[in-house]
Amino acid sequence: MPRKILVLNSGSSSLKYRLIDLDGEAVLATGLVERIGEDGAPAADHRQAIAELVRRLEASGHWRGAGDLYGIGHRVVHGGENFAAAAWVDDAVVAAIRAAIALAPLHNPPNLLGIEVCRELWPGVPQVAVFDTAFHQTMPPPAYRYALPESCYGGVPIRRYGFHGTSFAYVTRRVAEYLGRVPDALNLIALHLGNGASACAIGGGRSLDTSMGLTPLAGLMMGTRCGDLDPGVVLYLLGQGRTLAEVADLLNRDSGLKGVAGGNDMRDVLARVAAGDAEAGLAVAMYCHRIKHYVGAYSAVLGRVDALVFTGGIGEHAAPIRQGVCAGLANLGIVLDEAANAALGPGIAELQGGGGVKILVVPADEELEIARQAGGVIAQATV
Numbered sequence: 001m002p003r004k005i006l007v008l009n010s011g012s013s014s015l016k017y018r019l020i021d022l023d024g025e026a027v028l029a030t031g032l033v034e035r036i037g038e039d040g041a042p043a044a045d046h047r048q049a050i051a052e053l054v055r056r057l058e059a060s061g062h063w064r065g066a067g068d069l070y071g072i073g074h075r076v077v078h079g080g081e082n083f084a085a086a087a088w089v090d091d092a093v094v095a096a097i098r099a100a101i102a103l104a105p106l107h108n109p110p111n112l113l114g115i116e117v118c119r120e121l122w123p124g125v126p127q128v129a130v131f132d133t134a135f136h137q138t139m140p141p142p143a144y145r146y147a148l149p150e151s152c153y154g155g156v157p158i159r160r161y162g163f164h165g166t167s168f169a170y171v172t173r174r175v176a177e178y179l180g181r182v183p184d185a186l187n188l189i190a191l192h193l194g195n196g197a198s199a200c201a202i203g204g205g206r207s208l209d210t211s212m213g214l215t216p217l218a219g220l221m222m223g224t225r226c227g228d229l230d231p232g233v234v235l236y237l238l239g240q241g242r243t244l245a246e247v248a249d250l251l252n253r254d255s256g257l258k259g260v261a262g263g264n265d266m267r268d269v270l271a272r273v274a275a276g277d278a279e280a281g282l283a284v285a286m287y288c289h290r291i292k293h294y295v296g297a298y299s300a301v302l303g304r305v306d307a308l309v310f311t312g313g314i315g316e317h318a319a320p321i322r323q324g325v326c327a328g329l330a331n332l333g334i335v336l337d338e339a340a341n342a343a344l345g346p347g348i349a350e351l352q353g354g355g356g357v358k359i360l361v362v363p364a365d366e367e368l369e370i371a372r373q374a375g376g377v378i379a380q381a382t383v
Ligand SMILES: Nc1ncnc2c1ncn2[C@@H]1O[C@H](COP(=O)(O)OP(=O)(O)O)[C@@H](O)[C@H]1O
Pocket: 193, 194, 195, 196, 223, 264, 265, 266, 267, 268, 270, 312, 313, 314, 317, 318, 319
């Protein structure tokens, strides 16, 4: 019997799904239910979104009822310190995901909703939570602790957690395969550049440091998130009489590319740069400058870097960003082949033009990684 895994990535207003046959890893169906809750959208809430997804799976010819599923894998952004690996969903796991809502207020509530609706609809189907934070649980204390009093590390531990771990785990595996090396022997600087964006120092195949922190607001400049700030900025804004909710909105939804260039979509921003728009030019220069900071820092953390890896929508498709990031890094062994950068084919691409560090573009596939990890947890639990 085929081992079919349904992968769900629930966002606040969208539900990404994929049906994968684990044996051979064929994608049987994939899609996105968008604009959940908006007027005229196909779904008013996540329950309806899942009903819509079932309709689409039926239309694909690959749906024989939930009883035919080997299991369901859910993306969960924040697992706190509780999970260093994917976990079979039971009441305790649900409670731990709920407890982490305060740390990922944009992400964990819809992730949890997806899990709860599936448990209710299909109580007999194994469900697995795959955490963005899990891959980063290997970071050593000097990388994950903040220079705050010890008391802040009690209760809900205020520390760096890091995110996009499922993507970094996938990339590590994929690069190891591609280079014919074992992951344990690989040192990578990985850049996941999507709407959310983060950098990771991967040493011996494990996360040693990453740019996101307690929440997915830290680190690189993003579509609508500010990334690194002097914490004094937050204090100043609050002191000026803005409410906590206003500041949270400003930093999460109105900053980043949107704040500086007026729009959060990198395609549009780059088109405006090409047309000579100064605000867009500044936004892109800031975007690349901040990534360079992390590439420099992580070169120092790792000592030896085998490859600089670009992934995510921007990492895979935005040649001018890769060029801006790599410019002037010859002293770190990072030299881009400009012609190769401008003419990418599908799949993994190698873009180094000399220098000791490979420059790789790896298409992101969090869904496949979730399916594999969910399959692993279910296989272990059912032997
Ligand atoms: N051809 C392209 N050139 C530049 N940027 C692109 C291109 N295609 C996609 N992007 C950018 O990728 C970003 C979305 O990345 P993606 O990884 O799909 O997002 P998400 O984090 O939502 O999964 C957007 O800023 C989009 O503009």
